[in-house]
Amino acid sequence: MRAAVVTAFGGPEVIETRDVPDPVPGEGQVLVEVQVADVIFVETAIRRGGHGKFFDVEPPYVAGSNLGGRVRAVGPGVGTDWIGRTVVGRPANFGGHAELALLTPDVEVPPELDLQTAVAVYGDGFTALMLEELAPSMVGQDVLITASAGGMGLLLIQLAHRTGAHVIAAARGDEKLALSKAQGADVLIDYGKPSWEKLVLEATNGKGAGIVFDGAGGELGATAFTVTKDGGWFSAHGAPSGNFAPIDPAEADRRNITVKGIMDLRADSTTTKVTAGDVLTRAAAGDLKPVVDKVYDLDHVADAHRALENRTLRGKALIRISSAGD
Numbered sequence: 001m002r003a004a005v006v007t008a009f010g011g012p013e014v015i016e017t018r019d020v021p022d023p024v025p026g027e028g029q030v031l032v033e034v035q036v037a038d039v040i041f042v043e044t045a046i047r048r049g050g051h052g053k054f055f056d057v058e059p060p061y062v063a064g065s066n067l068g069g070r071v072r073a074v075g076p077g078v079g080t081d082w083i084g085r086t087v088v089g090r091p092a093n094f095g096g097h098a099e100l101a102l103l104t105p106d107v108e109v110p111p112e113l114d115l116q117t118a119v120a121v122y123g124d125g126f127t128a129l130m131l132e133e134l135a136p137s138m139v140g141q142d143v144l145i146t147a148s149a150g151g152m153g154l155l156l157i158q159l160a161h162r163t164g165a166h167v168i169a170a171a172r173g174d175e176k177l178a179l180s181k182a183q184g185a186d187v188l189i190d191y192g193k194p195s196w197e198k199l200v201l202e203a204t205n206g207k208g209a210g211i212v213f214d215g216a217g218g219e220l221g222a223t224a225f226t227v228t229k230d231g232g233w234f235s236a237h238g239a240p241s242g243n244f245a246p247i248d249p250a251e252a253d254r255r256n257i258t259v260k261g262i263m264d265l266r267a268d269s270t271t272t273k274v275t276a277g278d279v280l281t282r283a284a285a286g287d288l289k290p291v292v293d294k295v296y297d298l299d300h301v302a303d304a305h306r307a308l309e310n311r312t313l314r315g316k317a318l319i320r321i322s323s324a325g326d
Contacts, residue, residue, distance in 0.1 A: 003062045003098030004301040009049035012302040025075030034321040036119040037096040038066035039304045064096025066123040107276040120290035124152040125279040130272040138165040142204040147215030149176030151316035157183040200227040221245025235260045291315030
C-alpha cells in the first residue's frame with residue numbers, strides 16, 4: 001500500500017510517500033480502506049520531534065491520526081458484520097495517511113452524515129465536547145476563544161454561541177476574524193496587534209472573561225490568562241506556538257481560577273464521558289459543523305503540514321486518500 005511516511009524528525013520535507021507492507025488486523029482490530037484522513041497541528045510538532053512525553057513515536061512512522069473509510073477485513077474477536085461498514089476512528093499509534101489502516105472498531109458513520117464531515121469533526125469535535133463538559137455552564141458568560149479560526153476554535157465558537165454566551169474570538173488577521181464571526185462570535189479581536197488584551201477587558205466591562213478556551217498557547221495564552229476573570233475557568237489546551245500557556249499555579253490559586261490542561265483531554269486521564277457516538281450524533285444534529293478549508297491528496301501531506309505551520313488555513317485541512325465508495 002502507499003503511505004505518507006515521516007522518515008526522520010524534521011521539517012515537512014521529511015514526509016515521503018512510499019510503498020509499505022499492508023497492515024494485518026490483530027485481536028480486536030479491523031482493517032480499513034482509508035478514504036479521508038484528518039491532519040491537525042499537533043502532528044506537525046510530533047514530526048519535528050516535540051511532545052515526546054505525550055506521544056511515544058519514533059521515525060520512520062506513517063503519519064496521520066483520525067481517519068474514515070470502509071472496513072475490508074476483521075481480526076480475531078471482531079464480528080464479520082463489521083466488514084463493509086463505513087467507520088471513523090483514531091489508530092493507536094498514527095497510521096491514518098495511508099491506503100489501509102488499523103482501527104479498533106468503535107462507531108459507524110450514520111447515513112445522514114457524509115464521510116468527509118464525519119472525519120473533519122471527529123478529532124476536534126471530541127476535544128470540543130470534552131471542553132464543553134469540563135467547563136462550567138457558558139450560559140450568560142463572557143467566553144474568550146483564542147486561535148478561534150482553527151478547526152477546534154470554530155467548533156467552540158459554535159457551542160458557546162448556541163448557549164447564548166457572549167463570545168469573544170481572538171485570532172490573527174481579518175480573514176480569520178471574519179470566519180470566526182460567521183460561526184457566531186460577537187466580538188472580534190486581532191491578537192497580532194499590541195495590547196489586544198485591553199480589548200478583552202473592554203468587551204467584558206473590565207471584569208475579564210469568565211471562561212477562556214486557549215488554543216494558542218505560549219505568550220498569547222499567558223496573556224489570555226491575565227484577562228481571565230477572578231474565579232473564572234481557563235483551559236490551556238493549545239500549543240501551536242510551541243508550548244502550552246505557562247500558568248503559575250500559585251497565581252491561579254490566588255485568583256481562584258480553575259485551570260485545565262492537556263491531561264484533562266487525554267483518553268487515559270480525562271474525567272469526561274464523551275464518546276465517538278456523541279460526536280457524530282451532535283454533528284448530525286447540526287451542533288458541530290466543521291469548516292474545511294483545503295483537501296490534499298496523499299502525495300501532498302507535506303504541503304498540509306506547511307499550511308498548518310504557516311497559519312494559512314482558515315479552518316481545517318483534510319487528506320483525501322481514496323474516493324472509493326464515498
